[in-house]
Amino acid sequence: MVNDLEIWQRERQAELAAPSSWLGLIGLFWLQQGVNRVGSDEGAEVVLPNGLPEQGTIVWEADALRWQPTGGQPQTLKTDFDGEPTMVEVGQLSLFVVDREGQLAVRVRDRDWARRTPFAGLAYFPFDTSWVVDAVWETIDPPLLMEVPNVSGDLKPVSVSHRAVFEHAGQAVALLPMSVGEHEVFFVFRDRTSGKESYGAGRFLKASAPENGRIRLDFNRAYNPPCAFTPFATCPLPPPENWLPFAIPAGEQKYVGKS
Template sequence: MIDTEFDGIASCKSWQAARMAELSGPDSWLGVVGLFWLEPGQNRVGAGEDCAIRLPGGPAYLGDVQLTADGLLWQPRQGASQPLVSDRDGPPSVISFENWSFFAVDRDGRIAIRVRDRAWAQARPFAGLTYFDADPAWMIEATWEVLPAPILMAVPNVSGELKEVAVTHRAVFSVAGEPVALLPMSVSAEAAFFVFRDRTSGRETYGAGRFLKAAPAVDGRIRLDFNRAFNPPCAFTPFATCPLPPPENWLPFAVRAGELKPVSK
C-alpha cells in the first residue's frame, strides 16, 4: 500500500529548492532563446541574417546542420563533421560555442534546433518561484483505474498542433465530494505524467495549465501530490513545445497547491 502520511513542509521546501536550482542553472529553460524548424538539406548556423538557425551572438557563420533521410549531421565551418542525435530516445547531442549551445529536438518526426544561452543569468537573474502554502489536503491517494479499452486522447500543444496519446489508465478521486478523473499523458517505470488546468489557471497560476508527476501506482493506488504541481517550460520561454491540458483534464474546481504564476510573468 502507498504510505499516505503527509510528507510535510520540509519535504516540500526541499522539492522547491531543487526546482529553483534547476531553473537558475545555465541549462535552464530561461536560457532557451530560439527554436528553428529544419528544412531538408543544409541549414546554415550563425549570427548572420542569412542563417536558418540564428545565434544571438558569435560569428556570422558557424557551420551547417544537415538534415537527410539518413539523419542529422553537424558540419562546422572549421573541423570535422559529426552526427547529431535528437532528443527522441534520450538526451540529445549538444554543440557548444562560447556561451551558446544548440541541440536537435524531434516532435513526431519534425526536427528543430533549440538554441540556448548558457550565460543568460548574467543579464537577467531568475526572479524565483512562489507557491501556495503546503497543504496535506492536496496530497491525494487516487484509484489507478484500468480503462475497459485504451482510448486515443487528442493532446494540443502551444504551437496549435495535436498529438494522439494512447491512454490505458486514469487516476480517479474526489474533491469535496465531487468525483473527478485525470488522464496521464505518459506512464513509465519512473512516473506517471499529467497535464491539467483548474479554476486558478490564468488567475493565480499559469494560464496554460500545470504539470504533475506521480510515482508509479502500487496495488491499484497512485499518489497525486498537487503541492508539487509545477509550471511547464512554456511559462519561462516562448521556444518550448509544451502539451496543453486536454479537455478531459480541466478540473472544475480550484487547486490552490503547487506553483503560482512565474514572478517574471
C-alpha cells in the same frame, strides 16, 4: 512530507537558475531536410544573435544529422529522442537538436543568461495536506484515444488505458495521464487558478507508479511547464478532460519573470 517537499522545491529552483535552464533559451528553429545554415545572417535557417554570418551548417539527410562548422571538422549529432542531445558550443551559445514526432528543431541557449538577469525564483501556495489525494487507479476498457494539443498547435495521439479517480466536494473527478511509465505517471491539468494565481496553460504533475489499484496525487508538487519560462518550448496542453472545474491552491504559482 513537508521536508521532502522543501527539498524538491530547492532542487527545482536550482535547476531553473542553472546555465542550462529553460530561461536561457533564446531561439527555436525548425530544420528542413538538406543543408541548414547557422549564423548571424538574417537569411540563415538558424539565426544566431551574434558571431559569424555563417558559423556552419547542420545537414539533415534521411536519418543522419551532422554539424559542419565553417573551417572545422564535421560532427555527428544526436537529438533528444533517446536521451541527452549533442551540444554544439558557439561562443557563449549552445545549440542542440530536439525531435518532435519526427520534426527536428534547433534550440539555441545562452549559457551566460543568469549572470545578466539572475533567476527571480518561484512562488508556491502554502502546503496543504488536503491536496495530497489518494485516488483510485481505474482501468479504461477499451482504452481511450486522445489527441493532445501542444502550444505549437500540433496534435499528438495518446492512448489512455487508466485514469485517476477521486472525490472533491462530494463529486467524482477523473484525471487522464499523458504517459505511464514503470516508476512514474505524468499528468497535465488545468484548474480554476489557471491564468490567475497559476500559469494560464495549466500545470504538470508527476506521481509515483500506482500500487494495489491506488495512486497518490500530491498537488503540492504541481509545477509549471517549460512554456511558463520560455516561448521556445513545445509543451503539451491539458486535454479538455483534465480541465478541473474548481481551484487547486497548491503547488507552484505563476512565474512573474526574471529579476
